[in-house]
Amino acid sequence: MVETDGLGQDSAPGEAAAALRAILQTQYLRYLIITSWALGLLATLGTVTAGLWFVGTLAAGALRGAVEKRISQRVGTGWGLIFPLVATVTTAAWAAAPLLAWFSGTPFGQPLALSLLVAGYVLVFAQLRSSPRQAMVISSPYGAVALIIAISLWGSPIFWPFMAVVPFTAAGLFVLVTMTMMREERIRAFQAHQAHLIEELETARDKANAANEAKSNFLGIISHELRTPMNGVLGAAQLLSATRLEATQREYLSIIRNSGDNLLSLLNDILDMTKIEAGKMTFETVDVSVEDLHRRVTGPFQAQAEAKGLTFEVCQEGEIPAVVRGDPLRVCQVIHNLLSNAVKFTDTGAVTYTVRGQRVADRRVSFEFEVKDSGTGISSEDMARLFQPFTQVDASSTRRFGGTGLGLTISRRMANIMGGDITIQSELGKGSVFTFAVEAEVVEWAAPAPVEEISAEVEDGRQMSVLIVEDHPVNRMILEAWMGSAGHVSATAENGQLALDACATQAFDLIIMDVNMPVMDGLTATRHIRDGNGANTETPIVVLSASARSEDHAAGLDAGADAYLNKPIDFVALAQMMARVGEGREALREMSGVDIQAQAAA
Numbered sequence: 001m002v003e004t005d006g007l008g009q010d011s012a013p014g015e016a017a018a019a020l021r022a023i024l025q026t027q028y029l030r031y032l033i034i035t036s037w038a039l040g041l042l043a044t045l046g047t048v049t050a051g052l053w054f055v056g057t058l059a060a061g062a063l064r065g066a067v068e069k070r071i072s073q074r075v076g077t078g079w080g081l082i083f084p085l086v087a088t089v090t091t092a093a094w095a096a097a098p099l100l101a102w103f104s105g106t107p108f109g110q111p112l113a114l115s116l117l118v119a120g121y122v123l124v125f126a127q128l129r130s131s132p133r134q135a136m137v138i139s140s141p142y143g144a145v146a147l148i149i150a151i152s153l154w155g156s157p158i159f160w161p162f163m164a165v166v167p168f169t170a171a172g173l174f175v176l177v178t179m180t181m182m183r184e185e186r187i188r189a190f191q192a193h194q195a196h197l198i199e200e201l202e203t204a205r206d207k208a209n210a211a212n213e214a215k216s217n218f219l220g221i222i223s224h225e226l227r228t229p230m231n232g233v234l235g236a237a238q239l240l241s242a243t244r245l246e247a248t249q250r251e252y253l254s255i256i257r258n259s260g261d262n263l264l265s266l267l268n269d270i271l272d273m274t275k276i277e278a279g280k281m282t283f284e285t286v287d288v289s290v291e292d293l294h295r296r297v298t299g300p301f302q303a304q305a306e307a308k309g310l311t312f313e314v315c316q317e318g319e320i321p322a323v324v325r326g327d328p329l330r331v332c333q334v335i336h337n338l339l340s341n342a343v344k345f346t347d348t349g350a351v352t353y354t355v356r357g358q359r360v361a362d363r364r365v366s367f368e369f370e371v372k373d374s375g376t377g378i379s380s381e382d383m384a385r386l387f388q389p390f391t392q393v394d395a396s397s398t399r400r401f402g403g404t405g406l407g408l409t410i411s412r413r414m415a416n417i418m419g420g421d422i423t424i425q426s427e428l429g430k431g432s433v434f435t436f437a438v439e440a441e442v443v444e445w446a447a448p449a450p451v452e453e454i455s456a457e458v459e460d461g462r463q464m465s466v467l468i469v470e471d472h473p474v475n476r477m478i479l480e481a482w483m484g485s486a487g488h489v490s491a492t493a494e495n496g497q498l499a500l501d502a503c504a505t506q507a508f509d510l511i512i513m514d515v516n517m518p519v520m521d522g523l524t525a526t527r528h529i530r531d532g533n534g535a536n537t538e539t540p541i542v543v544l545s546a547s548a549r550s551e552d553h554a555a556g557l558d559a560g561a562d563a564y565l566n567k568p569i570d571f572v573a574l575a576q577m578m579a580r581v582g583e584g585r586e587a588l589r590e591m592s593g594v595d596i597q598a599q600a601a602a
Contacts, residue, residue, distance in 0.1 A: 030065075034061060034094075035054075037057075038050050038054035040101075040115075041112075044109055045101065053097055053100065056093055056096075060093040060094075063090065064086055064090040088141065091124065091142070092141040094120055095120065095141035095145045098116040098120070098149075099148065101116060103152075113149070114165065117142055117145060120142045124138055124142075125173045135177075146166070149162065228472055230264050230568060231478075231569065232474030234568050235568060235569065237256050237257045237260060240253055242485070282551070284327045286327070289322065293332065297335045297336065297353070298353060301336075301339040301351070308343065310350060311349070311350035311351070319358060319365070321442045321443070321445045323442075324443060325442075331438070334414055334415055335371070337408065338436060341371075341434075342371050345373065345375040345376050345432075347375070349374030350373075354370040354372070362442075364440075365439065365440055366439050367439070368435055369435070369437075370435045371436075374430075376431075377426050377428040415437075418438050419439060420439065421437055423437070461487070463487055463488060464489070465488070465489050465490075465506075466491075466508060467490070467499065467503070467511045468480060468490050468493070468512050469493045469498075469513045469522060470514045471517040475514075475567075476492050476494075479512060482571060494517070495519040496517055496528075497519050497525070498519075499529075500520075503532075503535070503539075508539050509539070509540075510539065511541045512541075515545040515556065516546070523543070523556060526543065526560045526561055527559050529560070540562045540581050541561045543561040544566075545564070545566065546566070562585045577591065
């Protein structure tokens with residue numbers, strides 16, 4: 001059916017297809033109506049006539065249904081006239097029923113004919129109520145029957161009573177079509193309003209997403225930029241602690257270092273949160289010694305618990321492999337947060353850290369890191385919002401404990417990204433149990449051979465010549481002072497261009513190169529040193545950056561560096577690198593886990 005006011009128009013093939021589908025959905029009712037009409041004819045005309053009409057009309061209905069299905073998805077050019085034509089022909093079979101009843105000569109024949117005639121009009125206009133012109137064409141066989149009956153009554157007393165039925169029927173059909181069109185108009189208006197609301201919601205959503213992305217970018221930039229001056233604060237405090245200080249001065253220095261560590265932790269939390277929200281959180285997959293991981297996790301908090309008078313218990317249960325593959329930094333970050341909260345919120349009693357391992361395959365293990373405390377506990381109402389960002393159980397102005405409320409949120413999201421989860425069991429006043437569950441790939445079930453400890457001392461105590469390339473004056477001062485305390489001679493440069501100038505006139509044993517600098521950045525300077533023919537072409541280069549992303553590490557190594565250190569600088573790691581400088585670039589790369597042959601091939 002073409003659902004337009006003009007037959008065969010191609011302007012709205014979608015509406016035509018929709019009308020056809022509406023008819024197809026009710027085609028089985030067509031056969032029910034045919035059966036009911038046949039029963040009426042059976043009582044009035046007899047078995048033979050009613051049976052012949054029933055079979056003929058069923059055949060016409062089946063033919064119409066087949067044509068409707070065939071053209072329902074192809075209403076368009078050339079198809080718009082086919083359905084009205086087929087429908088008009090099949091309607092003629094229906095129209096035969098009132099014609100047969102009128103001329104049957106039976107006492108109830110004429111009333112039955114009038115009933116079937118009006119019912120036929122109503123059926124057609126009800127189905128095609130949104131296309132009145134098509135309804136008039138398709139119902140034309142009923143009009144022909146009505147004309148034949150009117151001609152047969154010409155001059156008889158009931159001619160005018162019969163004609164009076166025409167406006168009655170037309171008025172009913174007009175009301176049916178008008179009410180339907182008004183209702184559909186209201187539906188279209190509602191749909192248009194709904195589409196407008198959806199468009200406004202989508203616009204608001206896009207604006208909210210853009211604002212959230214801008215916020216994440218801003219927080220990421222700020223937290224990243226703040227790490228550089230924090231390196232100066234903590235580095236200076238570290239150097240100052242190595243000097244002779246009075247008791248009061250050492251106490252003040254302790255406050256500086258603790259406050260700096262807390263601020264650095266806050267910056268890391270903000271940076272991690274923005275990375276998670278932006279979907280840019282990266283996870284490394286390296287071989288991890290479970291024993292080393294165990295020491296890194298428990299060491300700081302055992303001392304904190306003992307300082308508060310708490311019992312710190314460590315347990316291992318089940319099958320625990322020696323070496324697994326995973327991201328030790330992220331795993332430690334999650335467990336550190338759980339242990340930190342346990343110690344913080346426990347005043348008396350004990351904190352128990354339990355590691356459970358269960359073999360799930362030959363090279364697969366399931367871990368449960370459980371942290372149990374005897375602290376304040378958490379109510380069921382507070383547990384429902386415990387993992388929401390920027391949310392704390394005690395959010396009052398008189399709360400005892402500070403913090404941003406990001407720790408548990410970041411920990412759980414990190415656990416989810418690693419394929420695990422964090423669950424909690426707690427009762428108010430009786431403590432809490434947090435469980436971090438995650439699976440890992442097993443490298444070695446048995447403990448590997450002990451690794452030879454690397455000394456931080458330079459071999460033979462020889463003096464080294466070091467070039468420090470750093471744009472921040474405090475960082476230059478710290479590195480220069482640290483090198484001087486070890487007996488090394490250092491030269492400094494504020495940017496990559498000055499570093500190239502220094503390398504052109506002097507050979508160095510080691511170059512420490514910052515990445516982000518004005519005039520020329522560290523990676524560009526490193527490439528120029530490696531591509532040149534100067535005295536420092538094969539000098540080991542260690543690059544420094546405030547970024548801890550693995551892709552930034554790879555960029556530094558691709559530029560020709562031999563090792564990578566994050567800010568704030570780990571002086572122990574730097575000392576270990578310096579101890580291997582005398583063995584050449586290859587030794588330094590092996591220490592950093594870089595395949596020099598793969599780098600050379602690249």
